[in-house]
Amino acid sequence: MTKREMLLKKISTAQFAALDTQLFLDTHPGDTESVEKMRKYRNLAKPLIEEYEQKYGPLTKNGDDSNTWNWIKGPWPWESEEDC
Numbered sequence: 001m002t003k004r005e006m007l008l009k010k011i012s013t014a015q016f017a018a019l020d021t022q023l024f025l026d027t028h029p030g031d032t033e034s035v036e037k038m039r040k041y042r043n044l045a046k047p048l049i050e051e052y053e054q055k056y057g058p059l060t061k062n063g064d065d066s067n068t069w070n071w072i073k074g075p076w077p078w079e080s081e082e083d084c
Helices: 003-027 032-056
Strands: none
Touching: 003 032
């Protein structure tokens, strides 16, 4: 597994935990412990996403507001030597 893949896995794990907790809160809105867990997972994901975007470019179309077409500049995922 490449460093890029490991970072993506960490991001997706933190985002999944935050979303799952958010869904739980839809039916348990007064659970303050779960609110704190959701915030913890969101805060965990944020620096990981920033690190990814700094190293590899925008993760989503909303990632980099400075140059909206920055994502189009190579290499495409299948062109990266690191991923081979």
